Amino acid sequence: MPKTSDARPSIIIEDVGKRFTLRHTQSFKELFIAWTRRKPLASTFQALDGIDLRVAEGESVALLGYNGSGKSTLLKLISGVLRPDQGRVLTRGRVAGLIEVGAGFHPDLSGRENVYLNAAILGMSRSEIDRRFDEIVEFSEIGEFIDTEVKHYSSGMFVRLAFSVAIHTELDILLVDEVLAVGDAPFREKCKAKIRELADERKTMFVVSHDLGMVSSLCTRGIVLRRGKMIFDGPVEDAVAALKESTR
Numbered sequence: 001m002p003k004t005s006d007a008r009p010s011i012i013i014e015d016v017g018k019r020f021t022l023r024h025t026q027s028f029k030e031l032f033i034a035w036t037r038r039k040p041l042a043s044t045f046q047a048l049d050g051i052d053l054r055v056a057e058g059e060s061v062a063l064l065g066y067n068g069s070g071k072s073t074l075l076k077l078i079s080g081v082l083r084p085d086q087g088r089v090l091t092r093g094r095v096a097g098l099i100e101v102g103a104g105f106h107p108d109l110s111g112r113e114n115v116y117l118n119a120a121i122l123g124m125s126r127s128e129i130d131r132r133f134d135e136i137v138e139f140s141e142i143g144e145f146i147d148t149e150v151k152h153y154s155s156g157m158f159v160r161l162a163f164s165v166a167i168h169t170e171l172d173i174l175l176v177d178e179v180l181a182v183g184d185a186p187f188r189e190k191c192k193a194k195i196r197e198l199a200d201e202r203k204t205m206f207v208v209s210h211d212l213g214m215v216s217s218l219c220t221r222g223i224v225l226r227r228g229k230m231i232f233d234g235p236v237e238d239a240v241a242a243l244k245e246s247t248r
């Protein structure tokens with residue numbers, strides 16, 4: 001199983017673990033009853049355990065696993081949205097995450113204002129955004145609605161614009177989490193083509209998807225998670241086979 005590569009590392013994940021606290025009470029009353037009966041008020045859940053891997057610059061990696069196996073948690077650790085409880089995560093260059101697409105969008109601002117706001121949050125300068133603005137709007141197919149407040153957008157329009165901003169930022173590492181499941185079929189095809197273009201430009205990519213055909217065509221390496229542990233790391237076709245053989 002290839003864990004290391006001779007090329008410069010882009011992402012290094014060393015013995016990473018992530019736990020979440022699960023609360024068993026909601027109200028103050030429940031809390032009091034649980035306390036008087038000496039019931040545990042919370043428990044911990046190990047979402048990721050002992051994850052060790054290196055991704056070389058230009059590699060495209062599919063992150064596979066059944067529901068709840070820890071894929072999104074791992075992407076959030078790489079993007080910096082979450083911090084590990086154990087081990088460390090190192091990345092080189094700009095990380096752009098298509099993770100919670102549109103999370104930074106403000107409903108009362110127009111599409112145009114949101115493009116500027118979000119692109120700035122994603123690390124682009126004013127002049128970079130000016131240069132790319134038309135391309136972003138064209139890709140999103142928002143057209144004349146660009147000056148309308150985004151609260152009036154359909155959910156598909158909203159996601160198309162947010163996706164377009166994210167994908168047009170200057171990036172070295174692209175994290176993609178199931179975003180290809182959104183938007184209509186023609187837009188999904190366009191997104192896949194754009195992601196493929198970035199892979200051809202040798203950007204480092206981490207792609208989470210349950211669409212095994214799509215990830216196999218996009219990625220060369222596959223990692224399989226099962227209940228927070230890495231059970232396979234190798235060529236993507238073998239990873240797909242390993243996933244199909246595994247149980248939830």
Ligand SMILES: Nc1ncnc2c1ncn2[C@@H]1O[C@H](COP(=O)(O)OP(=O)(O)OP(=O)(O)O)[C@@H](O)[C@H]1O
Pocket residue numbers: 020021022045047065066067068069070071072073074
């Ligand atoms: N903030 C949180 N608090 C508590 N538990 C969490 C939190 N985030 C994730 N989890 C739990 O961690 C586990 C892994 O979740 P994660 O979203 O990483 O899975 P996934 O592999 O991306 O699943 P899916 O295929 O369903 O998207 C799940 O059991 C989930 O309930």
